[in-house]
């Protein structure tokens with residue numbers, strides 16, 4: 001069987017922005033009837049949707065120190081790897097059967113052999129769009145949920161500021177905060193994104209940070225009494241910088257008794273079922289709106305991924321490989 005693939009060409013320099021030419025769309029073949037070796041615990045999957053996430057920039061550079069990134073480096077000459085939704089075609093693993101739908105780490109290709117599929121989640125709820133498992137019901141959704149409810153310890157009526165608020169995580173963190181009863185303001189990089197936040201996603205206010213000559217003044221305008229929770233989403237821009245910028249004014253951390261904390265969603269996977277139980281009814285009752293930007297066809301994968309780093313994205317960037 002033909003297996004179209006998006007191959008990662010070679011590592012990028014630290015300060016370089018990813019380009020489409022860093023990837024190449026090629027074709028190989030796969031024997032879908034005999035791909036899983038006798039005795040192996042692997043599964044062969046047909047990829048349906050693939051996710052573009054900022055952390056993937058970390059995979060594009062050669063890591064000298066594993067502490068530099070939680071993403072493993074891509075292998076030059078092999079398919080790009082990332083989160084996706086897939087159907088199991090053949091399984092050597094007792095947790096999965098032929099026909100199961102799963103989400104987790106897979107390859108940017110039509111068919112992938114996953115040698116260690118135990119990190120994948122089986123998809124039990126199919127009465128929502130399957131693509132949601134790359135975002136709202138997948139890793140970014142869990143990040144928004146764990147970040148807001150577990151780390152921010154919100155109280156009703158608190159004031160919440162969300163940066164990159166129209167992105168995959170930001171749009172959800174903002175809506176969780178609104179549903180919880182907070183006052184929520186988001187910042188984003190275009191008029192279209194700001195309109196989306198205010199008119200579709202239900203944020204109390206939103207502003208275009210590119211049009212504000214004085215960000216302090218903008219924040220004072222929307223938060224005259226101050227900000228209780230800042231959910232930061234633009235750290236990912238540092239992936240492309242040779243020399244990440246520092247945070248000035250750290251003295252305020254102790255003056256204002258601020259708590260600042262980073263986290264990895266990987267440490268919150270145990271909350272996934274709790275998260276699903278909270279979010280699925282909200283989706284079905286229409287209380288959560290979710291915005292996706294779908295690129296049809298694996299061959300458009302490089303453009304989708306590159307767009308993520310040039311702020312062309314609105315909502316969650318998803319690649320539709322195959323509907324079934």
Ligand SMILES: NC(=O)c1ccc[n+]([C@@H]2O[C@H](COP(=O)([O-])OP(=O)(O)OC[C@H]3O[C@@H](n4cnc5c(N)ncnc54)[C@H](OP(=O)(O)O)[C@@H]3O)[C@@H](O)[C@H]2O)c1
Pocket residue numbers: 053054055139140143164165166167168169170187188189190193232233234235236237263264265266308309310311313315316317
């Ligand atoms: N540690 C973890 O476990 C984990 C998991 C998931 C996500 N994350 C992090 O969470 C953040 C949000 O993820 P996401 O999936 O929501 O990303 P996303 O959908 O790609 O949104 C990122 C947004 O950041 C803004 N941006 C990009 N480059 C920028 C720049 N140079 N300056 C200012 N803003 C820029 C863009 O929005 P504007 O056009 O509005 O500026 C872009 O839409 C990222 O930093 C990501 O790395 C971490």
